[in-house]
Amino acid sequence: MLPDLFAALANPARRTILDELRGGPRTAGDLTRLLKQSRSAASEHLAVLREAGLVREERQGRYRIYHLQAAGLAEVSGWLKHYEHYWTQRLDALADLLDEENLP
Template identity: 45%
Template sequence: MARAATTTDAFNAVAEPRRRQILDLLAGGPHPVGDLVDALGIPQPLVSKHLRVLREVGLVRVQDQGRRRIYRLDGEPLRAVFDWVRRYERTWSARYELLDEVLADLQADESEERR
């Protein structure tokens, strides 16, 4: 089965680590592309390429301010990712609870051995 293009949905767009880094930066507030380049330490054309993908799936919005382009996060397309991941939260919570029980048992055993 062919893989969907990265521009079709948020799942594929956020699969790339640099794009997630950009989203993390934009979660703190709007930034011009130059600030993103400085923060990421990668060439401007590569940042622009990633921003284009994020823009095409609606994860970022751009606003021109004079000669500068300001990018801001639009998290709404991430709702599909959140809803999908949320289904697994119950599994994770159950496993963490089991881990808490094991750790409590180990601590109790260690306390008994010290006596």
């Protein structure tokens, strides 16, 4: 499942869609206009996000409403958590170095 999630998140347009859906559900038309892409390109991005379990589609009459499924991101967050201490150590070392440089 993680490879699908990372593949879905790798594309900037898909991340833009997810960011937009954080504000609430949006129609496919709204998302297409946001991306400034063709309807088929936007549909392809939405399909990838759907297959990765990051969005769900709801039909209301002739409209397709997309909702964020943020639970899928928990798996990515959990995987990244294992590497957090490496970044923390490096940032702490950088902060120490900068503090030393600022001393008289």
